[in-house]
Amino acid sequence: MTIITCIEDLRVLAQKRVPRMFYDYADAGSWTESTYRANTSDFSAIKFRQRVAVNLENRTLASTMAGQAVSMPVALAPTGLTGMQHADGEILAARAAEAFGVPFTLSTMSICSIEDVAAHTTKPFWFQLYVMKDREFINRLIDRAKAARCSALVLTLDLQVLGQRHKDIRNGLSAPPKPTLANLINLATKPRWCMGMLGTRRRSFGNIVGHATSVSDMSSLSSWTSQQFDLSLSWKDVEWIKQRWGGKLIIKGIMDAEDARHCVEAGADALIVSNHGGRQLDGADSSIGALPAIVEAVGKEIEVHMDGGIRSGQDVIKALALGAKGVYIGRPFLYGLGAMGEQGVTRCLEIIRNELDLTMAFCGLRDVALVDKNILLPGSYPQ
Numbered sequence: 001m002t003i004i005t006c007i008e009d010l011r012v013l014a015q016k017r018v019p020r021m022f023y024d025y026a027d028a029g030s031w032t033e034s035t036y037r038a039n040t041s042d043f044s045a046i047k048f049r050q051r052v053a054v055n056l057e058n059r060t061l062a063s064t065m066a067g068q069a070v071s072m073p074v075a076l077a078p079t080g081l082t083g084m085q086h087a088d089g090e091i092l093a094a095r096a097a098e099a100f101g102v103p104f105t106l107s108t109m110s111i112c113s114i115e116d117v118a119a120h121t122t123k124p125f126w127f128q129l130y131v132m133k134d135r136e137f138i139n140r141l142i143d144r145a146k147a148a149r150c151s152a153l154v155l156t157l158d159l160q161v162l163g164q165r166h167k168d169i170r171n172g173l174s175a176p177p178k179p180t181l182a183n184l185i186n187l188a189t190k191p192r193w194c195m196g197m198l199g200t201r202r203r204s205f206g207n208i209v210g211h212a213t214s215v216s217d218m219s220s221l222s223s224w225t226s227q228q229f230d231l232s233l234s235w236k237d238v239e240w241i242k243q244r245w246g247g248k249l250i251i252k253g254i255m256d257a258e259d260a261r262h263c264v265e266a267g268a269d270a271l272i273v274s275n276h277g278g279r280q281l282d283g284a285d286s287s288i289g290a291l292p293a294i295v296e297a298v299g300k301e302i303e304v305h306m307d308g309g310i311r312s313g314q315d316v317i318k319a320l321a322l323g324a325k326g327v328y329i330g331r332p333f334l335y336g337l338g339a340m341g342e343q344g345v346t347r348c349l350e351i352i353r354n355e356l357d358l359t360m361a362f363c364g365l366r367d368v369a370l371v372d373k374n375i376l377l378p379g380s381y382p383q
Ligand code: FNR
Pocket: 025, 026, 027, 039, 077, 078, 079, 080, 081, 107, 108, 109, 128, 156, 252, 274, 275, 276, 277, 278, 279, 307, 308, 309, 310, 328, 329, 330, 331, 332
């Protein structure tokens, strides 16, 4: 039996079990991957102050994100084509998150549709929206998210154009997969893990059926993106979406204090400091590097969340210490899903929860709400 004690163990197992082109799709960053690497390495540079002889009884990680109660301030990030890591991946991840009491965010570009996920869960999940040119299509997606009782809309603004990932091009990643010899050999040796795309139930993007029929590979996905995604997007559109949705709005993809100010003016409930997990602007700052300036600029007016590079509970608490109200994990839960399905996502959340709880204790705290810069070694963190 494989022993899983950390997120890295899940990654290694996922790499063994998931066909290479699907694993690479999840694991890669754009171009030189410098921002992708910085997302994790910049966390390592931050140091804690260890405290002793403090009462550590009755610790709690319970918090809220965008007004919603969470068992710990960690949500699952929206990830497109999650069903490539495991058949029905979106449903399995949503169920694991629901059981754990943390938010699951369904991507516009998911394989399982909004209705599929709603039919297999009992509590509201969050829906992530990309802004397409076709406003009627956005209207329909918003109506479908409302009908499914989604309790927050996560509006992603950092993907008007698509960053290039060399591995996807080299692997000939397509949706659904193209039957090249290398792909067939790879898929045939790991069949059970890729049924989301190859199985009979779901073969393509569940939410955009009819809009993505022409997408056959990554280069056509890139040109489809530039055809469909709104290159003329402005903050006026964000205000329109806020009004049209009418519920909790979380704006994702903010790396600049001026853009954070626009989020406040647009009436968002929260923003996510995010560089899309290093998959878009290669050469941008790490998310943890960008967080303090944004908290400083708007933290008193709006909830600031972050994602990018979180691989442990230690990373979660560092982000909270620098002012994040909550964080999101992308690849860690995808590794869990690819390694062990729903059980793997649960294991991922357990690992992060245990690490977060123990690290909080080592720092001398009992309540996650009390985490602040005082737990960090001065001079070791970005200002
Ligand atoms: C993403 N991300 C993403 N974001 C989004 O708003 N909509 C999407 O459809 C996707 N798709 C997607 C696919 C895959 C495979 C990955 C890895 C990421 C970005 C995601 O929400 C989040 O910002 C990052 O994953 C956070 O970084 P970590 O936790 O993966 O390091």
